[in-house]
Amino acid sequence: MTGSATEPAEPSELVERLSQALGSGAVLTGEDIEARSCDPFTHLPPASPALLRPRSTDEVAAILAQCHAAGQPVVIHGGRTGVAGGAIASASELVVSLERMNRIIEVDPIGGTMTVEAGVAIEAVQDAAAAHGLFYPIDLGSKGTATVGGTIATNAGGNRVIRWGMTRQNILGLEVVLADGTVLDLLNRFIKNNTGYDLKQLFIGSEGTLGVVCKAVLRLVPGPTSQNVALVSLDSFAKVVELLGRARGLPQLSAFEVMWQDYYAIVSGDPARRLVDPAAAFYVLVEAMGYDEENDRDAFTGLLEQAFEDGLVVDAVIASSGKQAEDIWRVREGSEILVREMGPFISFDISVDIRRADEFVVAVRAALADAFDACRSVAFGHLGDSNIHIGVHVGPDTRERTHEIEACVYGVLRDFGGALTAEHGIGTLKRDFLPEHVSPAALATMRQVRRALDPDNLVNRHVMFES
Ligand SMILES: Cc1cc2nc3c(=O)[nH]c(=O)nc-3n(C[C@H](O)[C@H](O)[C@H](O)COP(=O)(O)OP(=O)(O)OC[C@H]3O[C@@H](n4cnc5c(N)ncnc54)[C@H](O)[C@@H]3O)c2cc1C
Structure with a gap:
C-alpha cells in the first residue's frame, strides 16, 4: 500500500483543477476530511489530501478522466458503513464520495421500478417505495446510512434474503463510470432482457474495483400487507434446523435469524431486549411477510403452536403490533451493544x-x-x-x-x-x-476482468486483490 494511512498529503495541482471544475463545496480538504471516518467501527479517517463530491454522472466522469490522465488513484465512498475496509483511503488516493448524488429520479408503479442516484440511502428508497404501496426488499441494520451504490458494490444481503434474494436479485439496471471516465449506460428497466452479456451483474459485488456506480434501476415488489414476527428460544441446534425446515413451508417466510446464547446474553443485558428467557441455548427470530393478513397470521401462529406442541420451542413471544415487531428486530440488531460490551x-x-x-x-x-x-x-x-x-x-x-x-x-x-x-x-x-x-483459475480470471476495465489499477486499487 502506498502512502501512510495517517499523514494527509498536500493538495495537488490536480485537486486545484478539479476544485475549479466542480465548483465551491465540491472539494473537501484538511479538517473537513479528518472529521470523517472510512468505516463504522474503527472510525479511521481518510488520509487523502482531498475528498471530491460530484453532483452528477458527468462530474464523476470528468473526475475519473482527469485522474486517469494524471495516474491518480481514487477510493469510492458511499455511506461508509461497509465492514470489510473497502472505503479506507490512503494518502496517495483521492476520495470520490457519492453523497451529493442522492436523488430519487423516478418511481414507476406500473413497471415496478425505481430509478435512483447511487448516493441515496436504502431507508430513503424503502420510504419512497412505501409511498406508492411498493417495497424494496433489501433491508439491513445500516439502512439509514448505507447507500444504493454501496449495497450494489458489496452485493449486500441483509435480513430478507431468504425471501427476496441479495441485492443482485433486486437490480435491473445500472449506470457506471469506468476508470478512464467512460460512461456505461446499462439502465435496463425490463425484467426480461437477454440482449448480449448482462454486464450489470459484473459490477454488482465488484466492490468498486471495476468502476463507480452512479445510478441504478431497482426492482420493486408490491408492499406486503401482513408482517408476523416472533422470537423463540430453543434448547438444541438440531431443533433450530428442524424449525427452519418447517418454517420454509410458509410461502411468506421472510427472515430466519439465529442467535447463539452468548449473543443473546449480551444483548439482553438491555432490559428492553430481554423478551424471552435468557437461559436457552439458541434464539430464533422468525418473520413472515405476505398479502393476506388473516390467513398469514393463522399460518404463522399455527407453525409456532405446532412447534410448541412437538417440544421444539421452549419459549416464544409473538409480536402483536408493529411496535412489538420492531422491538423483536432490535434484539437481532444489537451491534452497538456488542461494540460497547465486547x-x-x-x-x-x-x-x-x-x-x-x-x-x-x-x-x-x-x-x-x-x-x-x-x-x-x-x-x-x-x-x-x-x-x-x-x-x-x-x-x-x-x-x-x-x-x-x-x-x-x-x-x-x-x-x-x-x-x-x-x-x-x-x-x-x-x-x-x-x-x-x-x-x-477463478482468481486469475477475476484479475483479468479487473485489468480489462482498469488496467492502471486506479479505482479502489487496494480492494479485493493485492496490488
Ligand atoms: C450496523 C450494521 C449492520 C449491517 N448489516 C448488514 C447486513 O445485514 N448485510 C450486509 O450485507 N451488510 C451489512 N452491513 C455492512 C454495510 O452496511 C454494507 O456493506 C453496505 O452495503 C455498505 O454500503 P455503504 O453505502 O455504506 O458503502 P461504503 O461503506 O461507503 O462502501 C463499501 C464498498 O463499496 C464501494 N462503493 C461505495 N459506493 C460505491 C459506488 N457508488 N460505486 C462503486 N463502489 C462503491 C466502496 O469503495 C467500498 O469498497 C452492516 C453494517 C453495519 C454498520
Missing part, C-alpha cells in the same frame, strides 16, 4: 452448510481457545441463508492480533468448505485470504 472485536461473515453451522461454531471456539489465553466470542446471523456472523475478542490487543485470529477462524472454515464472506465482501481486510478460498 470491543475491540474482529467480526466474521461466513457461509457454511446450515446443518453444520453449530458444529462449525464449536470448532472455531475450540481452535480459538487453543490459540489464545483469553477469548470471548459471540455467534449470530442470517442462518436461513447459511450466513453466520462471529465476533471474537482476545483482549485489549485484539486488533493487533487480527491476522492470528483470522488465520485461526479461516483455517476451520476451509475444513468445512465454507465461503470466506457471505455478504460483507473482501474489501481490504480479507484480501490476503482470497487466494486460499477460490481456485487459482
